[in-house]
Amino acid sequence: MKLCFKVVQDWIVSEVDQSVLALDCPPQYKEVNPQDVVVWVDPLDGTSEYTQGLLDHVTVLIGIAVQGRAVAGVIHQPYYGYKTAPDTLGRTIWGLVGSGIGGIQAQTPPKGELILTTTRSHNTALVVEALEALKPSKIVRVGGAGHKALLVIEGLCHAYVFASNGCKKWDTCGPEAVLEAAGGVFTDLHGNHYSYGKDVAYPDAQGIFATAKGVDHAELLKKIPQALKDAFPY
Numbered sequence: 749m750k751l752c753f754k755v756v757q758d759w760i761v762s763e764v765d766q767s768v769l770a771l772d773c774p775p776q777y778k779e780v781n782p783q784d785v786v787v788w789v790d791p792l793d794g795t796s797e798y799t800q801g802l803l804d805h806v807t808v809l810i811g812i813a814v815q816g817r818a819v820a821g822v823i824h825q826p827y828y829g830y831k832t833a834p835d836t837l838g839r840t841i842w843g844l845v846g847s848g849i850g851g852i853q854a855q856t857p858p859k860g861e862l863i864l865t866t867t868r869s870h871n872t873a874l875v876v877e878a879l880e881a882l883k884p885s886k887i888v889r890v891g892g893a894g895h896k897a898l899l900v901i902e903g904l905c906h907a908y909v910f911a912s913n914g915c916k917k918w919d920t921c922g923p924e925a926v927l928e929a930a931g932g933v934f935t936d937l938h939g940n941h942y943s944y945g946k947d948v949a950y951p952d953a954q955g956i957f958a959t960a961k962g963v964d965h966a967e968l969l970k971k972i973p974q975a976l977k978d979a980f981p982y
């Protein structure tokens with residue numbers, strides 16, 4: 749059977765960030781068995797915010813898992829700058845664990861503060877309880893898992909905390925890989941990495957606890973009461 753595709757010319761982007769091609773692939777990923785690779789895609793993360801016109805909360809997420817671990821990802825913000833710089837709309841951030849990130853500079857968040865980011869549209873009593881336990885100096889409520897990961901990568905927030913089972917593997921595989929490639933740590937509320945293998949259940953049933961480069965993830969996680977962690981069993 750012969751398949752024919754006609755690609756609309758406007759869809760083809762020829763001016764892209766080439767820096768990824770200059771990177772040396774970490775040795776452990778130079779030869780992987782294709783059967784060990786799973787790609788998770790969220791074509792529109794931040795749906796609720798999108799419907800409300802909060803366009804900069806929206807991202808397109810691609811995550812690549814090898815033997816269950818999130819190792820590479822892309823977070824594309826199609827509407828980045830739509831209010832301030834509509835002529836250069838959008839930005840694409842990518843990361844490969846062991847190699848680094850491209851598209852933005854990873855930053856360490858300010859010392860002496862604790863700025864947390866979390867959901868603005870999927871709030872619950874447990875979400876609030878977890879945030880209060882950390883005694884933050886500020887809470888940034890925005891939409892989208894990709895968007896929140898970017899706030900942490902850019903050092904605008906110290907941590908992304910979500911005591912809920914609402915996110916799915918396609919929401920977090922890409923963000924986890926990019927944040928960890930940027931020097932951060934992205935785990936569940938027990939401090940464990942999710943598995944992104946082909947047979948896993950879709951919900952991130954143990955919540956999200958992700959910290960920026962330079963933040964002591966284990967120390968911060970100790971402030972979450974055990975009873976709250978127990979509300980998210982394996």
Ligand SMILES: Nc1ncnc2c1ncn2[C@@H]1O[C@H](COP(=O)(O)O)[C@@H](O)[C@H]1OP(=O)(O)O
Nearest residue numbers: 792793794795796867870891892893914915919
């Ligand atoms: N309770 C939920 N029900 C459905 N999707 C959820 C829920 N909680 C989180 N998500 C998904 O995880 C992303 C991050 O959550 P939030 O924006 O609330 O912080 C959301 O954009 C949404 O993905 P999506 O928008 O692709 O449906």
Ligand SMILES: [Mg+2]
Nearest residue numbers: 790793794919
């Ligand atoms: Mg999503």
